[in-house]
Amino acid sequence: MIQRLTLAALLTVFVALxxxxxVQAEPYLAVMTGYKCNVCHVNPTGAGMxxxxxxxxxxxxxxxxxxxxxxxxxTGKITDRLRFGGDLRTDWSRDTAPNTASQQAFxxxxxxxxxxxxxxxxxxxxxxxxxxxxxxxxxxxxxVRYGNTNEGFYLKxxxxxxxxxxxxxxxxxxxxxxxxxxxxxxxxxxxxxYEHAAWSAQFDVTNGAANAATGSGYQxxxxxxxxxxxxxxxxxxxxEQSSGGxxxxxxxxxxxxxxxxxxxAEGDLVHDDSLPGGRTLAAGLLEGDWRVHKGHNLKLTAEYxxxxxxxxxxxxxxxxxxxxxxxxxFLQLRAGYRHYFGIPQNNLQNQQxxxxxxxxxx
Amino acid sequence: xxxxxFLGHPWRTGTLLAxxxxxxxxxxxxxxxxxxxxxxxxxxxxxxxLSADFSSIQANIFTPICSVCHIGGGAPEGxxxxxxxxxxxxxxxxxxxxxxxxRVKPGDPDNSYIIQKLEGHAxxxxxxxxxxxxxxxxxxxxxxxxxxxxxxxxxxxxxxxTVHAAPLTVTSIVPDAVEPVNESPPQIMVAxxxxxxxxxxxxxxxxxxxxxxxxSTASTLVSEVVPARVSVSNANLRALMVWPxxxxxxxxxxxxxxxxxxTQVSDLAGNSLAxxxxxxxxxxxxxxxxxxxxx
Numbered sequence: 001m002i003q004r005l006t007l008a009a010l011l012t013v014f015v016a017l018x019x020x021x022x023v024q025a026e027p028y029l030a031v032m033t034g035y036k037c038n039v040c041h042v043n044p045t046g047a048g049m050x051x052x053x054x055x056x057x058x059x060x061x062x063x064x065x066x067x068x069x070x071x072x073x074x075t076g077k078i079t080d081r082l083r084f085g086g087d088l089r090t091d092w093s094r095d096t097a098p099n100t101a102s103q104q105a106f107x108x109x110x111x112x113x114x115x116x117x118x119x120x121x122x123x124x125x126x127x128x129x130x131x132x133x134x135x136x137x138x139x140x141x142x143x144v145r146y147g148n149t150n151e152g153f154y155l156k157x158x159x160x161x162x163x164x165x166x167x168x169x170x171x172x173x174x175x176x177x178x179x180x181x182x183x184x185x186x187x188x189x190x191x192x193x194y195e196h197a198a199w200s201a202q203f204d205v206t207n208g209a210a211n212a213a214t215g216s217g218y219q220x221x222x223x224x225x226x227x228x229x230x231x232x233x234x235x236x237x238x239x240e241q242s243s244g245g246x247x248x249x250x251x252x253x254x255x256x257x258x259x260x261x262x263x264x265a266e267g268d269l270v271h272d273d274s275l276p277g278g279r280t281l282a283a284g285l286l287e288g289d290w291r292v293h294k295g296h297n298l299k300l301t302a303e304y305x306x307x308x309x310x311x312x313x314x315x316x317x318x319x320x321x322x323x324x325x326x327x328x329x330f331l332q333l334r335a336g337y338r339h340y341f342g343i344p345q346n347n348l349q350n351q352q353x354x355x356x357x358x359x360x361x362x
Numbered sequence: 363x364x365x366x367x368f369l370g371h372p373w374r375t376g377t378l379l380a381x382x383x384x385x386x387x388x389x390x391x392x393x394x395x396x397x398x399x400x401x402x403x404x405x406x407x408x409x410x411x412l413s414a415d416f417s418s419i420q421a422n423i424f425t426p427i428c429s430v431c432h433i434g435g436g437a438p439e440g441x442x443x444x445x446x447x448x449x450x451x452x453x454x455x456x457x458x459x460x461x462x463x464x465r466v467k468p469g470d471p472d473n474s475y476i477i478q479k480l481e482g483h484a485x486x487x488x489x490x491x492x493x494x495x496x497x498x499x500x501x502x503x504x505x506x507x508x509x510x511x512x513x514x515x516x517x518x519x520x521x522x523x524t525v526h527a528a529p530l531t532v533t534s535i536v537p538d539a540v541e542p543v544n545e546s547p548p549q550i551m552v553a554x555x556x557x558x559x560x561x562x563x564x565x566x567x568x569x570x571x572x573x574x575x576x577x578s579t580a581s582t583l584v585s586e587v588v589p590a591r592v593s594v595s596n597a598n599l600r601a602l603m604v605w606p607x608x609x610x611x612x613x614x615x616x617x618x619x620x621x622x623x624x625t626q627v628s629d630l631a632g633n634s635l636a637x638x639x640x641x642x643x644x645x646x647x648x649x650x651x652x653x654x655x656x657x
Contacts, residue, residue, distance in 0.1 A: 095499040103502055105495045313389040314398035343391030343398055
């Protein structure tokens with residue numbers, strides 16, 4: 001009963017959001033501006049290296065104060081063909097959980113560098129996204145793309161992030177964990193993409209995470225997004241064939257701008273036969289980003305996760321309060337608090353996380 | 363002022379309240395164990411307080427935290443940490459990342475690879491639990507101290523495991539038939555429900571066969587017999603390791619108990635391994651697995 005009520009509540013909120021007429025690589029920025037992902041990013045599905053417009057936006061429109069420096073002409077370009085970029089996030093965090101000693105630590109969350117080389121303008125390019133630290137170098141994305149990623153069809157081949165739902169900065173969001181598709185889980189294969197006016201679509205055939213070590217099986221993922229200036233709606237689906245058990249999932253996601261607030265919502269349903277007995281999982285996200293003032297953003301999220309639809313009383317929720325302050329170009333300070341609510345028997349499902357983050361990018 | 367402006371719109375307030383109402387949606391856990399599964403299906407009941415005892419460590423750490431990833435055929439490094447498999451795949455078993463170190467070396471926590479992985483100073487790979495401290499808490503020094511103490515105490519098995527009421531059977535094998543492995547396995551790990559009689563087991567006890575599967579067991583062709591060194595872990599008498607004499611190429615394989623061998627797999631009570639009906643040659647197949655080596 002509770003599960004039905006929860007789904008009903010999620011659906012009600014979702015439909016209410018779609019029905020209201022009046023609405024920055026964080027997807028809320030895209031919803032806030034009404035832009036498609038490829039307006040600011042080299043990667044047409046978003047995240048990673050920013051293009052000329054993306055860097056200009058980060059210099060001029062995002063920060064509270066625009067600083068007059070030699071960076072005025074910086075757009076990441078070394079030559080007409082070669083471009084570099086990067087992100088460094090370092091933080092202090094404190095975890096507390098019931099019946100468990102609290103712990104706190106400073107950590108280098110990630111230092112990533114991007115490079116893009118245009119071999120033939122608007123036709124052929126090579127892109128690399130490499131995490132340099134921590135834990136040594138890890139390749140996130142490396143692919144060749146053929147075609148124009150701004151209009152018409154294009155083809156990507158190599159390793160890349162799969163398109164499925166909102167590409168959130170928080171990789172621990174329930175919708176990202178349940179779907180298993182996030183910016184920590186790139187896959188190898190090919191992607192056929194299409195960009196035209198308000199439409200964006202991708203069709204991917206990749207190895208599938210469960211097949212990385214086995215050399216068998218495959219994953220097919222597809223996503224379609226329709227973007228208008230005030231709202232957008234997306235539909236995603238994926239099917240993974242694996243000797244350990246197949247996995248199928250679908251997701252519906254939407255964005256809406258209402259004045260100074262950008263709303264994001266996503267609901268995912270997953271059926272996973274690789275889990276004992278086969279399980280159906282569900283996850284939902286509702287996020288509101290309020291641009292309090294230029295350079296200031298307040299992010300509130302409410303999340304829901306049901307790790308096994310066949311089991312009662314096991315649902316989890318999570319609430320986050322994050323304040324993002326961008327005082328000057330290419331520097332962001334984030335302070336946040338996340339509270340998990342789950343079954344009382346499991347301490348980790350009831351933990352609280354407080355963090356302060358310094359984010360530098362170029 | 364800004365907040366009043368924000369809340370001044372009924373639909374905004376309504377949406378915010380709807381968001382907050384989701385707080386009531388967390389499960390109350392009634393009838394569930396710590397893993398969110400109905401009591402009785404996943405081990406049941408609240409976990410005992412954390413102590414330097416394997417059952418307690420399993421219930422408080424391995425099951426709720428580690429086995430989220432370390433489970434099933436896709437478990438990283440073949441290390442399954444669910445309650446059925448963890449002890450036998452940990453104690454006295456060489457790690458795959460640093461084979462010179464046992465995952466758990468009884469009496470020597472400093473040279474037990476699991477401690478190095480949990481404390482974050484292992485020579486290979488990331489600190490465990492994966493992603494800590496950014497995406498989930500690392501185990502505290504106090505928690506790790508319980509594991510250290512258990513290892514210092516000799517890493518004794520859970521008390522229930524010493525009860526020999528059931529016949530001797532295999533509890534887990536790595537690799538198994540669930541998923542092929544993409545490189546020659548350095549060893550095949552066979553875990554049993556009882557401690558084995560080491561004097562009854564040696565390299566004459568079993569071997570590995572490369573096979574061409576037929577429609578039935580009788581029509582299966584053996585294309586190669588791979589000699590293997592067989593040993594029982596001194597630190598864990600329930601873990602048997604089979605070391606192929608050479609690297610295994612791509613193909614189908616099976617682990618076979620030698621027919622008529624002077625040594626047989628049996629436990630300390632003298633019970634022989636309960637297996638399926640032997641083949642015509644009298645051999646008994648313990649497990650089959652596939653190797654798919656990619657250049």
